Amino acid sequence: MKKAKIAIIGPGNIGTDLMIKIIRNASNLEMAAMVGIDPNSDGLARAKRMGFVTTADGLSGLEQMDIWGDIDIIFDATSAKAHHQNWSIVQKYPDKKIIDLTPAAIGPFLVPPVNFNTTKDMQNVNMVTCGGQATIPIVAAVNRITKVHYGEIIASIASKSAGPGTRVNIDEFTETTARAIEDVGGAEKGKALIILNPADPPIVMRDTIFTLSENGDQIAIKESINEMVAEVQKYVPGYTLHQEVQFEEIPEDKAVFIEGLGHRYGLKTTVLLQVVGAGHYLPAYAGNLDIMTSAAMATGDKLAQLSNL
Amino acid sequence: MHKLYIQDVTLRDGMHPIKHQYTKQQILDLAIALDKAKVDAIEIAHGDGLTGGSFNYGFGAHTDWEWLEGIAQHLRHARLTTLLIPGIGTIKDLKRAKDLGVESVRIATHSTEADISAQHIEAARNMDMDVSGFLMMAHMNDATSLAKQAKLMEDYGAHCVYVTDSAGALLMDEVADRIKAFKDVLEPSTEIGIHCHHNLSLGVSNTIVALQEGANRLDASLAGMGAGAGNCPLEVLVAYLNKMGAEHNSDLFQLMDLADDVIRPLQERPVQVDRETLSLGYSGVYSSFLLHAERAAKKYGLDTRTILQELGSRKMVGGQEDMIVDVALDMLKKKKP
Numbered sequence: 001m002k003k004a005k006i007a008i009i010g011p012g013n014i015g016t017d018l019m020i021k022i023i024r025n026a027s028n029l030e031m032a033a034m035v036g037i038d039p040n041s042d043g044l045a046r047a048k049r050m051g052f053v054t055t056a057d058g059l060s061g062l063e064q065m066d067i068w069g070d071i072d073i074i075f076d077a078t079s080a081k082a083h084h085q086n087w088s089i090v091q092k093y094p095d096k097k098i099i100d101l102t103p104a105a106i107g108p109f110l111v112p113p114v115n116f117n118t119t120k121d122m123q124n125v126n127m128v129t130c131g132g133q134a135t136i137p138i139v140a141a142v143n144r145i146t147k148v149h150y151g152e153i154i155a156s157i158a159s160k161s162a163g164p165g166t167r168v169n170i171d172e173f174t175e176t177t178a179r180a181i182e183d184v185g186g187a188e189k190g191k192a193l194i195i196l197n198p199a200d201p202p203i204v205m206r207d208t209i210f211t212l213s214e215n216g217d218q219i220a221i222k223e224s225i226n227e228m229v230a231e232v233q234k235y236v237p238g239y240t241l242h243q244e245v246q247f248e249e250i251p252e253d254k255a256v257f258i259e260g261l262g263h264r265y266g267l268k269t270t271v272l273l274q275v276v277g278a279g280h281y282l283p284a285y286a287g288n289l290d291i292m293t294s295a296a297m298a299t300g301d302k303l304a305q306l307s308n309l
Numbered sequence: 310m311h312k313l314y315i316q317d318v319t320l321r322d323g324m325h326p327i328k329h330q331y332t333k334q335q336i337l338d339l340a341i342a343l344d345k346a347k348v349d350a351i352e353i354a355h356g357d358g359l360t361g362g363s364f365n366y367g368f369g370a371h372t373d374w375e376w377l378e379g380i381a382q383h384l385r386h387a388r389l390t391t392l393l394i395p396g397i398g399t400i401k402d403l404k405r406a407k408d409l410g411v412e413s414v415r416i417a418t419h420s421t422e423a424d425i426s427a428q429h430i431e432a433a434r435n436m437d438m439d440v441s442g443f444l445m446m447a448h449m450n451d452a453t454s455l456a457k458q459a460k461l462m463e464d465y466g467a468h469c470v471y472v473t474d475s476a477g478a479l480l481m482d483e484v485a486d487r488i489k490a491f492k493d494v495l496e497p498s499t500e501i502g503i504h505c506h507h508n509l510s511l512g513v514s515n516t517i518v519a520l521q522e523g524a525n526r527l528d529a530s531l532a533g534m535g536a537g538a539g540n541c542p543l544e545v546l547v548a549y550l551n552k553m554g555a556e557h558n559s560d561l562f563q564l565m566d567l568a569d570d571v572i573r574p575l576q577e578r579p580v581q582v583d584r585e586t587l588s589l590g591y592s593g594v595y596s597s598f599l600l601h602a603e604r605a606a607k608k609y610g611l612d613t614r615t616i617l618q619e620l621g622s623r624k625m626v627g628g629q630e631d632m633i634v635d636v637a638l639d640m641l642k643k644k645k646p
Contacts, residue, residue, distance in 0.1 A: 152364050154631045159422060170425045171399040191363060194396040198421040198449075199624040208631035210364035243638045256368040259360065268364065272635050 004304035005070045007033040009059055009086055010077035011043025013163065014101060017281035018075055018293040019047060024280070026297055028304035032071060035062050059086045072307070073097050073300050079165060080104040080172070087124060097303060099296050100126040103172045109180045112298045113231035114140045120306060125299065128184070130288035131155030131192060132177040133295045134207040134239070138271050139185030141228035146216025149264050151187030153177065153209050156195045158202035161286035170194065187211065189260050205275040205287030206242070212256070215267045218247050225271060235298035236291050238276030238284070246270040311500045311525040313550070313557045316350040317343050317543060318504075319572065320376075321392055323534035324356035325597050326580050329369035333376065339571065340380050343387060343531075346563035348543070350388040350413060353377055356536065356597060357628070358417060359391060359398035359406060365630050366597070374405060381410025386558065388413045388439065395425045396628065400432045413439035415471070416462075419626045420450040423458035430465040441469040441502060441526070445627050447487060448478040448593055456490035469500035469526055472519065475597075475627055477506030477537055477590040484515045488522035502526035505541045507533050508590025510582050512541035513549060520555070532568035534576070537596025538586035544568045578603075588614045592621030601630050605637040615640065 006022065006029050008015045015034065022031045034047035039056035048054045055061035062068055074090055076083050076098055083104035090098045100107060107124030110116065114137055119125050127133065135153035142148050155177075166173060174192045181190025197203050222245045232239045248268040250256060255263040275287030282289050320336055331339075336353060343351050353376055355361035355369050362369040369376075373391070381389045390413035391406050403414060414433050416426040426442060433440035442462030447455055459470040472479075472487045479487075484503070491501050503519035505512045505528070516527050529546045533539025544564040550557050578600065585603065589596050594617050602620070606613040619636045 154365055154629075156629055156632070167424050167427075169428060170395045171401075171428065174396065174399055175401075193363065193365060193628065195626065195628045196396070196419065196422050196425065197624070197626050197629070198419065203624075206632070206635075208365070208635075212364075243635060246634065246638075256364075257362070257370065258368060259362055259372045270364075270634065272631070272638075 001028065003028055003030040004072040004300070004307065005030050005032040006073045006075060006300060007035055007062060007071045008075045008077060009035040011036040011041050011047060012077065013282055014289060014293060015077040016043045016046060017289065018077060018296060020280045021293055021297050026301055028301050029073070029297070033062055033067055035059055059089050063089055071096060073099065073303060075099050075101065075296055075300065077101045091123070094123065098124050099299055100124060101292055101296050103129070103169070103176055105176060109184050110299055111136045111184050112235065112295055112302065113137050113228060115184050116299070116302055120303060127292055127296050127299070128180045129173050129177045130157070130292050131173065131194060131207060132180045133291045134205070134273060134275055135209045136180055136185040137228045137232050138209045138225060138273070139181055139187055139211060141224045142211045142213055142221055142269055143186035145221045145224050146213045146267070148185070148187040148211045148213045149266065150189045150191070150212040150258050150261060151181040151185050151209065152191040153181065153207060154193045154195065155288065156197055156203065156206040157288045158205070158285050159196045159198040160202050161205070161288055162196050189258060202283070202285040204285045207273040207275060209271040209273070211269045212250065212264055213267050213269065215249065221245070221269060236275065236294045238278060238287060239291070240274050241271065242274040243272040313555055314349045314526045315557060315559055316352060316390065316526060316528050317348040317530060318352050318528050318540055319343070319530040319534045319543070321352040321354045322356060322536055322540055323530050324369070325536035325600070326534060326576055326578055328367045328600065329355050329362065331370060331376070333371055336376050337380060337383070339567070341383050342563070342567055344384045346560045346567065347386050347558040349558060350390045351384070352390045352392060353380065354391045357397060358394040359402040361394070361397055374409060377406060377409040377411060390414060392417060392443070393429060394418070394628065395429050400429060403429065403432060404436065407436050407438060415441045415443040417443035417445050417473070420444045420446050420455055420458060423461040426462060427465045430462060430467050434466040440467055441471055442467040443471045443473050443504070445473045445475045446595065447472045447474050448476055448483065449626070452486040452490035455487055456494045459491050460494045463495055463499050467499070469502050470495065471502035471504050471526070473504040474506055474515065475595050476593045477508030477511070477596055478593040479515060481511060481514055481518050484518045485522050488519050488524050492523050500526055502528065504528040506536065506590070506596045507538040507540065507542070507582060508586050508596065512539070513545050516541045516546055517549060531564065532572040532576070533580055534572050535580065535596070537589045537599050538582045539580040542568070585613045585617070588617045592618045594621045595625070595627040597627070598630060598633060601633045605633050609637045609641050611637055611640055
């Protein structure tokens with residue numbers, strides 16, 4: 001089977017980790033080009049040493065090169081602002097796809113084990129946020145058994161793994177993730193919290209998901225969650241349930257008051273997850289970055305497989 | 310010299326002991342009474358700041374907007390203020406609070422993470438609000454490094470930066486060192502604030518130490534109504550300030566009456582130094598964890614103190630309430646053969 005040729009824009013931590021993952025683990029993707037804007041960047045130098053085409057003239061630079069015609073999929077690991085420019089180029093070539101790892105979210109959110117099939121035909125898809133990739137599968141796993149009124153997630157990450165992009169615009173994380181809990185996870189109302197913990201040695205990424213749903217079969221919910229965890233593990237091996245799924249019935253006379261929903265009762269489900277990174281380019285504690293690059297690669301792999309069918 | 314400025318936190322930090330269940334009427338009555346007793350600022354929000362209502366921190370009886378609505382027009386002396394923790398609340402929420410008459414805001418981050426407040430401090434300045442940086446869990450960063458974080462907040466535009474002893478874990482010398490370090494690096498025009506928890510019975514002492522070292526914005530609450538063993542008790546602070554001859558606006562007897570007649574009867578779980586709240590200060594744990602840890606201890610048949618101790622040794626920071634159940638379940642696994 002012919003592999004899809006890919007280019008990565010943004011030779012930073014995320015772009016470099018993604019490159020290494022694709023070289024080592026991708027079934028249907030072939031690393032071809034690394035695109036940056038700084039000729040002195042370490043990431044570009046590394047890609048060049050490894051024998052890939054590089055340019056420091058941005059995507060418009062790559063567009064002028066011979067290899068451009070062969071590129072099938074572009075991964076954008078830059079910023080929301082840069083993505084708008086990159087998309088304006090890719091848009092002109094309907095046979096090319098772009099997987100957006102920035103918060104720009106021009107295309108629909110894509111969480112591989114949840115909604116790949118409904119978004120696979122889009123030319124531009126967005127990978128939500130690290131916390132979204134880790135938690136939305138769980139919200140969806142509950143929602144496929146019983147209606148989820150409310151999904152709340154808490155992502156705790158090591159301070160060292162929170163890059164400047166996250167730090168200067170932390171609202172983007174909470175707002176985007178909350179929206180995707182609703183759009184992709186299926187909750188009527190979503191809420192996202194993010195905590196940076198500076199402990200040294202750095203803490204491993206932890207994610208907690210609370211859902212309030214209609215009362216449902218707890219065994220079926222538990223099984224659904226376990227199946228979903230196994231699905232995510234296929235592309236993020238370090239994604240595990242840290243504790244048994246916890247249930248608590250909230251009776252009608254003890255309904256909770258949720259902003260935007262009013263008083264609600266039913267079944268509270270608590271899921272405590274841990275995400276250990278593969279330690280490719282980024283350290284193992286940075287599970288938050290690993291799950292983004294892993295989800296992006298999984299998406300690319302699936303897209304490439306489809307186009308060969 | 311900046312004027313002494315007393316900020317009441319009964320209606321924000323004081324949300325914790327009653328699980329964020331103040332009624333609208335209670336908030337209105339207390340705000341009016343506190344204004345009459347002439348505190349300089351009244352903070353109103355969910356205990357964990359704007360939009361803190363959640364499974365993780367507890368859902369409030371009302372939204373922040375319901376609590377804040379209709380308060381500003383009743384205040385003659387005090388500024389209406391609120392609190393926002395980036396990662397929980399957003400700039401949109403801040404705008405909404407501003408539209409409800411909030412004039413002043415504190416942007417709170419962990420003591421090492423000031424840079425996530427840049428966006429919010431700038432937004433507050435652009436809305437012409439008084440804005441402070443609020444460096445929580447100040448015991449987890451040394452004086453010099455904490456002062457560097459304060460300097461960042463000043464650079465973003467904060468009018469004031471607080472040493473926030475969220476765990477009530479700082480000793481008196483440690484408070485003095487931190488305020489001195491702030492004085493060394495901050496512009497003279499920048500005010501310095503102190504926010505204490507009473508877990509080691511140092512709420513008043515640490516506030517006074519800070520004042521003597523140059524802090525001028527002092528946080529306190531009626532009968533100490535706040536997380537853990539509570540905050541610096543407002544009426545006691547004012548009595549102390551009177552005795553030392555400090556210039557301020559507040560009326561001691563009115564505050565005493567409010568503390569004893571209105572607030573104490575609300576404290577279902579007494580706000581006091583006891584083995585659990587002392588353990589917060591002793592182990593350096595975020596004071597808001599108290600009720601959550603007590604609930605987990607009861608549910609899983611464990612000792613609250615041991616849970617708190619474990620949270621402290623895992624270096625959990627403010628906002629990680631979800632890790633309380635995680636710790637409890639880990640302890641349960643160890644207990645079972």
